[in-house]
Amino acid sequence: MAKKNPYDLLGVPKTATDKEIRSAYRKLAKKLHPDVNPDDKTSGERFKEVTAAYNLLSNEDLRKQYDSGAIDEQGQQRNPFAGGFGQRGGSGPGYETGFGGFEGFGGRGGGQMGQDDMTDLFGSLFGMNTGSFAGGMRGGTNRPPVRRKGADIQYTVDLSLPEALKGGMRQLPSGTKVRIPAGIKNGQTLRVRGKGESGSGGGPAGDALVKVSVQSHPNLSRSGDDLQLRLPISLTEALRGGSVRIEMPSGAVSLKIAPGSNTGKKMRLKGKGAPGKGKNRGNLIVELVVTLTDAELAQSDDLTKSLPETNGAALRDGLIGS
Template sequence: MAAKNPYDLLGVAKTATDKEIRSAYRKLAKKLHPDVNPDDAASAERFKEVTAAYNLLSNEELRKQYDSGAIDEQGQQRNPFAGAGGFGQRGQGPGYNTGFGGFEGFGARGGSGGGRMGQDDMSDLFGSLFGMNTGPFSGGMRGGMNRPPVRRKGADIQYTVNLSLPESLRGGLRQLPSGTKVRIPAGIRDGQSLRVRGKGEPGTGGGPAGDAKVRISVRPHPNLARDGDDLHLRLPISLGEALRGGSVRIDMPSGAVSLKIKPGSNTGQKMRLKGKGATGKNKVRGNLIVELVIMLTEAELAQADDTKQQIGDENGAVLRQGLIGN
């Protein structure tokens, strides 16, 4: 079967930049990775093809050689005997004692590499990029051309997971765009990062895969805020609850809590519930600090029609005394 054009495999133009090639590969790798498609032989084969294409085009020297027609899609020399004076002849300078005559390989004089590349260098280069023997260079040449490919760990992939404040307090499982699932610990903070080992880009030459690095971004909440491991909650209560007192149930992310309101409570009063805050270091929880906010309900406003005339306007003036100060 004929080898496939690496540009077509990655879905990029021949004029694509390094950034465009890298972006195209990452999208395909996330879609075709064996972890995302277990037991899918077609996806696994396609994954190998796009990885080989990326390894070829992401290397500046190899890309130039391919574009000029010096190597094929598999990274093998085209017409390796071109310019040779016959088997057994020697070249004209250092690095040419190959037994193929005047063969000039990758990085040879006149190429963009600026100098001749030795046989061992070519072996390491092809082995590390493609993890395979290098065609006409794989046997019969001096310099250890059958050495195993160089192992290299794959690159890490960066992700961001956006959570609401309650979600960050509860924790749980989240799925990344690659399909990998990551466990979010309860009480994680905004800006913290998690690492999922082996879920990054694949390695080369049999090297391990990179890691997935997950940054946590926590959205602000209108009524709940976090300060260290303490939580601050603005709790609306009705006028009747403020006057008569009573017990109020609050459904927090970690479970329901009960709060006792004293008769005659007022807006701005605060109560502290120990150990009901966020989960911190060593799973020690902070405190929940509740600030009361009296809000008139529609029913209370309707009932106040009979009594509002009995309440003088001077009460408001008393509240505002010393508001600004000197």
């Protein structure tokens, strides 16, 4: 490791207090720790450098020796004959440790920041598994891979209104089948768990997010759970009345038309609309539209002879208003 000034690495002046040194290190370690940047080698190297700098400056004896020039940035003795600084039993604290493995300051020199202290520090910083940090401090060989969930994949499924009301199964481009619940609304998103991209480090796969787009229908529309249907009836049905059978997505319904019905007349069929919450259903609102059949048009000459002489002007009175 290249020799760098530990004060510069931590961004503190030489006059910094222990509290200031510790605070500076905590901020840098939280930003650079391998668990936060698993694929960033540059951050990993900087993490090692700032940890080495903190190990030196947090140890009172080593900091004094560094400031006096007795040891270098890596804790190595500058003058092999100077051994008068804090020797214990014939060897100076930290002289044989270096910072490459980060192991010496608690176990081999009586320094202030031991391995357990460093583990506790990172437990408070990240709330992380301190065992993985301890493994990383010994070289990183035992640190387990970070579990990450795979990314979600988004799809859009186009449905006709009858398909949305009826529900069923649809197959996505990936081959995954998704169940469409009866009565799904335009813009709703379905989640199919585990059908997204694969996870990493043993993490679970992501999900498939399926957004439903319901297409408009020429005769049928939806408002909440109510359905509106424009129902064509013949002139004969309008004049004579009768019973009409309507095939709806949820099943057939019967409607009675009163004699003399006209275009625009509305009828409400309770509980025959779209599925709602629980077992409730909306209503079906039917609006009649009188439409001449081909057979009626073929007999139009005979029909008009029996009709009263009127041009229908009264129907248009007040059509726009003032």
